[in-house]
Amino acid sequence: MSVIHRHLASFVRRPATARALSTATATPTHYRVTLRRSPISLGDSIKATVATLGLTRRMQTVYHPISPECAGKILKIKELVEVANVPASEVKSQEEQRRERRPTRGFSVQAKWTEAGF
C-alpha cells in the first residue's frame, strides 16, 4: 500500500517539479505580461502603451522578448500588470493558451460507429 502511495505521490508531484526546474535552470528570454487592471480613464498615453504590448482586455497574457524597449513599456504600466521572466520553452501563443483552458471532453472514443461493424 505504502509503495503505491509513494508511487502516486511521485507521479502527482512530477509535473510541478519539472516545471519549476525548467524555469530555474533555463535562462529567461521573455516577459510574461498579464493585464490585471484596466487602463480605462488613465489617459491616451497609458492606453496606447497597453495596446502596444498587445493587451486588449483584462487578464490577457502576452509574451515579449526581453528588451529595454519592452521593459520601458512594462514599467510605464507597472500598476496595471503582473510580470514574470520565462524561458522560450514556456512562451505560448494565444491559440495555445486557449487550448489549455479548454475543458476535457469527459469521454474517450472506444470505437467509431462505422468501424464497430454494426
Add this chain to the structure above:
Amino acid sequence: MFPTEIRLGGLLWKVPWKLSRTRKANQRARLKKVDAVIETVRASGIQCGALTRALELPKEHEMPARDKYTVFSPHARGYRKGIHKVPKFTRITHRVNPLGF
C-alpha cells in the same frame, strides 16, 4: 455621478477622512505588487532609463506610513490629505512627496 446637495434631493456621498484598516492593507498589497513588477524587470538584466527611475522609487517596506496613506496637498490642513482623495490612486505612481512636508 457626483455627490450633490442633499437639500436639492441629491446624493450624499461621505468620503471617509482616512483609510480604514482594510483599505490600508489593500494599499500595501498594491504597492508590493508594483515592487514585484520592478524587481522582475530588474532581474531580467536589462538596463534602461525607465528602470533606473523605477529603482529610485522607495519600496513598500522603505516608505513611511505617511507616504503610503496620505499625499501632500497645499490646501489641506497640515499639508496632507488621504491618498484616497487622489483620482485613480490605485493605478498611478505616487510614492514620494515634497521634502519637508
